[in-house]
Amino acid sequence: MRPGFRQSMAWLHTWAGLVTGWVMFAVFVTGTATYYRADISLWMRPELRAGPSDPIPAAERGIAYLKTHAPKAMAWYVSVPQPDRPVIGVYWMDSLEAPLGQALLDRETGTPTRARDTQGGDFFYRFHYELQMMPTLGRWIVGGAAMILLVALISGIVTHRRIFADFFTFRRDKSAQRGWLDAHNVTGVLALPFHLMITYTGIVTLGLMYMPWGVTAAYKGDDLRFFVESAQSTTWRPAAGRPAEALPLAPLLARAQGEVFEPLEMVIVNNPGDAGATVVAVFEEPHGLAHQHPQIAFDAVSGAVVERVGTMKPAAHVFTSFMGLHEAHFASPVLRALFFLCGLMGAATIATGLVLWSVARMPKAGEAPRFGLRLVRGLNIGTILGLPIGMAAFFLANRLLPVDLAHRATWEGGVFFGAWALAALVPLARPHRRAWVEMGLSAGLLFGAVPIVGALTTDRGFDFLAFDAAMLGLGLVLALGARAVSLYEGRRAAARAARPAGGLAPEGLVKA
Structure with missing residues (x-):
């Protein structure tokens, strides 16, 4: 040092x-x-259409689906439709060790959506x-x-x-x-x-x-008690061990909406079908820095309010901010x-x-770069341009893979990493400066192709104007960057060709 x-x-x-x-x-x-x-x-x-939706009927459709498909789960979660996410998301937990089960439902019918898996x-x-x-x-x-x-x-x-x-x-x-x-x-x-x-x-x-x-x-x-005492979650009530019929969901959610003047975001049912079941209405966070969701918990059988998530403790408020x-x-x-x-x-x-x-750290003229420098330069291209290539390929895969392909979301991720890995290998086989140009042009063309392929493969046309404009803008920037590198290298080559044998450039020559 x-x-x-x-x-x-x-x-x-x-x-x-x-x-x-x-x-x-x-x-x-x-x-x-x-x-x-x-x-x-x-x-x-693209199969989904954004728009307003009544959250209470949507929550009831989600609960109805869970009663049929996950009747023995220890907890149900229903994410109601939002303007930017027009589906009902249902999740269930069979045990603390098991992964969450999940499904996406049509907001009008409550049946599994036909939208592509992604x-x-x-x-x-x-x-x-x-x-x-x-x-x-x-x-x-x-x-x-x-x-x-x-x-x-x-x-x-x-x-x-x-x-x-x-x-x-x-x-x-x-x-x-x-x-x-x-x-x-x-x-x-x-x-x-x-x-x-x-x-x-x-x-x-x-x-x-x-x-x-x-x-x-x-x-x-x-850890659960920590989140409860810091006012980030409601208390988990243990199951009573005996079955009981829960009250209708809609009146409970209507009462909660009467107290909290924020949009309903999620409904949680703990210990469904049990005498100790609770229904928790979770609302969107109020406008502000703190990442806090107001919550009201009801006894699912009697309908009594058992808990309200109030003001967070100072440390939790700072953390969520x-x-x-x-x-x-x-x-x-x-x-x-x-x-x-x-x-x-x-x-x-x-x-x-x-x-x-x-x-x-470029070596002097006539000297070959060492292995460490070649590795860094290759990683630079593979990351700076390889990642955008992977992202563009991810978007294109969303439109080109069959809609009914099994494990389709996994395939999209595989295309992302596969395209990125391929793009990272190219600089090892091409001259360094040519690799910058070729990879930049490839990334620009792939991003430019995203809105075109999207319009040709769905019935939405160019409905997503802001997204399509962003893709075209990114493609243009990457392509212009590749052109700038190409022109810069052209000026360098012209300067080297015009330089006298003594190594001094003629007066007025463009500097390299």
Whole structure:
């Protein structure tokens, strides 16, 4: 490590950014996409039509389905239709160890929907904090990378004394290294508060998993009691062990709606068919930072209110506020668009930093790059352009795979990872600079094809104008980027051809 504090911070910033860069680029890109998770899910289920729906009859249809298909479950969950999710989602839990069963129902008939099987926008949502791995392993990897990224951000602020002055300087044609450095500074400074906020809050949202010792010591492993006492959940009432007939659902939900002036989001029935059964009405979170859902629990047999989730404790309120800030549930359409743009700049900051690392270590003319540099350059292309190729292939698979294909959602995920893996192998077989051009053009063409294929394979045409425009915009940006690299390489080749044997370029020649 070099002597001096700033030099040490520069070393730390460089290597912290490289070590976590590929993972955090993928996290930033997929996390940014989830700001429009509902829009992505609607596009990926073109058989559904968005629109208003009465939540109480929908909840009754969901409960009726569960009575028939999961009569012995210990808990039922019914997610009522929302304007951006026009289906009834039913889930059931047979035991604490068993995975949740689930089905999607038509909101008008209560029968299984004929919409195609897909994870929709939830695929990117889960990827951005679990990497589609085993949940615990994926969250630890993402959390560790986010912690190192936070170190890289802070050390970068210390390193760049003129960081705000450099924001107004962009010397694209001075040299490759100077241009990438200026691009790194501009994208990093422009959304610096967002980068710090989103990285820190992302770590905090998983804080109980990383540091569980306080809850474990205070509650002796009884995590449910922790959530109840912090006013994040209702109390679980044990089963009485004898059957009993529950009251009709609609009057209970109507009473709950009379108390809470927020839209109904979910209905939970604990111990269905038992004398100790409870019905919990869960409402959407009030507009604001805190990620809190008002809840009212009824005795399913007598109809008495047994619990209301009130104001959260201060620590829980702070925690849920961090979660709400990270997920931007409170954001208006304009603010959500601003979050989206800041997320894109975060991805651009990481991408330009990765490229800058390799450009700064390019060997002199005539020297072959070492294995480590070739590996980093290949990983850069495989991540920066391979991930968008995988995402575009994911959207195309949604339209091209047969609608009735078994395990269709799994196949879509397989196409995503398969296309990404293939795109990551291409740079190993092609010249480095040609790989940038070819991969950029491929990504641009694939994104441009998404709205066209979508219009040709469904009866919706171009109903999803905002989504289609976003796909075309991304495709255009990627294609123009590939063209810019091609033109830059053309100027470099012309400069090399015109350079005299002595190595001095003629006056007025475009600099490489």
